[in-house]
Amino acid sequence: MRVRAALLDADLGFIADGVLSWDATGALTEVGAYQGGPVDEDRRGELLTPGFVDAHVHAPQTRIIGRATGPLLDWLATTTFPEEARFADAGHANDVYARFTRALVRSGTTAACVYGSSHPTAAGALFSALDSAGLRAIAGPVWMDEGAPSPLCVAPEVSRDTVLALRERYAAHPRLSVAVIPRFALSCSSRAMALAGQLAAEHDLLCTTHLSENLGEVQAVRERFGNDYVDVYADAGMLGRKTVLAHAIHLTERDWRRLSDGGVIIAHCPDSNAFLGSGTFPWTAARDHGVRVALGSDVAAGRSFRMGFAAAYTYDNALRDGATLAPIDLFAALTRDASAALGLPGGRLALGRPADVVAWPMPPWADDADAVLATLLFDADAPVASATWISGRRVWTDDGRPWWSVVREPIAR
Ligand SMILES: [Zn+2]
Known part of the structure; x- marks a missing residue:
């Protein structure tokens, strides 16, 4: 798999090829390059940003x-x-x-x-x-x-x-x-x-x-x-x-x-x-x-x-x-x-902060901060988030359906 440099800024933070873990309160306990051992989310190959x-x-x-x-x-x-x-x-x-x-x-x-x-x-x-x-x-x-x-x-x-x-x-x-x-x-x-x-x-x-x-x-x-x-x-x-x-x-x-x-x-x-x-x-x-x-x-x-x-x-x-x-x-x-x-608690990928995190697909050429930001903010054809978590709860997984779709309970037989 292609390896990108971690793009973590201590104060702000977006990360390529990262992993995530959080505790029972939904606060981040691990965010960044994979260091070995079990993690809650392995998102290597994608970009992680705060929500x-x-x-x-x-x-x-x-x-x-x-x-x-x-x-x-x-x-x-x-x-x-x-x-x-x-x-x-x-x-x-x-x-x-x-x-x-x-x-x-x-x-x-x-x-x-x-x-x-x-x-x-x-x-x-x-x-x-x-x-x-x-x-x-x-x-x-x-x-x-x-x-x-x-x-x-x-x-x-x-x-x-x-x-x-x-x-x-x-x-x-x-x-x-x-x-x-x-x-x-x-x-x-x-x-x-x-x-x-x-x-x-x-x-x-x-x-x-x-x-x-x-x-x-x-x-x-x-x-x-x-x-x-x-x-x-x-x-x-x-x-x-x-x-x-x-x-x-x-x-x-x-x-x-x-x-x-x-x-x-x-x-x-x-x-x-x-x-x-x-x-x-x-x-x-x-x-x-x-x-x-x-x-x-x-x-x-x-x-x-x-x-x-x-x-x-x-x-x-x-x-x-x-x-x-x-x-x-x-x-x-x-x-x-x-x-x-x-006055909201999120906004940063930092340990102890709520795990309000988004995973984004990135094109193969997005290998530095400028290219990542170009895709994330300026490319109107870039895909939507592949997954979103709030306080560690996964609230979105890209299922390819239109944004206006809602999941309906299947009709029971
Ligand atoms: Zn208005």
Whole structure:
């Protein structure tokens, strides 16, 4: 068998020709070149990486990937809101969420910040699906009480109670926690926004929403609230270190200073920004203001669950904005840095860390770090993960079936 040099970086880590073992708690006890003796997984011939983190994804939009009805506000009204309204039906929610979780682990994503639909019952279904799939997630229902069709609108007190119930139910869960997710300013009344900000602060919960994605949206926020977009969230007490703001494209210098002072995290969603014609993310402004940036697939405005594509489009976006990113930094953004920003325990192949690991097929010429990163992040035709583990549990083995397939129990005779 062809032997490759180990590519282990002590701080970051991806390994060619490696083996894996873990203990009863799912923490890594061995990772790297084979030293002899029994191991839990022999993945020599493949590449091992930490699992990827998707900082922004919408589970109820799983079936509408690629629906070309943008820009943003048209896409929401024509395609997204009608699909999300179907999640009032628990059977529909269970079915779609099973496909959603399969799509994540197949893509090498082991942790995600997940938006649900607005329905309390579907929020329960989302948590059950994430739990059975073995995923690590920060998730919750989206809060919407106006600016959307009435079947999607839920009183903010009900959204608050749903979050509190999930918080209690999953308080001791090793992988799942609940987030406060006011969808965006246009779908929330001032009261909903205030309640959401208050709830997140009181219980120290992660709070996530969309910010300044599209110029029509920015204008509508100004007309509705008589205020700048960032001010609307600042007024609700939502600009803190546990706040994740998706997109953040159309911002002033003053906005950037406020985001920087608040210590927020931006979820940069480059494919979605392109597909909905939202614009180029000002990468250099975020960098110059020291604002943390994680990457999101933003399915279904993003057209793939694969975070390698998000990294590739981030590279393209940054070039348009005058910055050249190093592939290794993009890899860090998907793993170590996103885990640290979201307070997740994975992100590194290091002893004692959770065995959140992905095995990837590699072409024969990928024999140094540059070639490995080229395949992993930039080759759109490279295969999906061959296997994925979370806390040592195998949650995915490539079976060649389409991503939307779910395994059904065989009919008993
Ligand atoms: Zn989004």
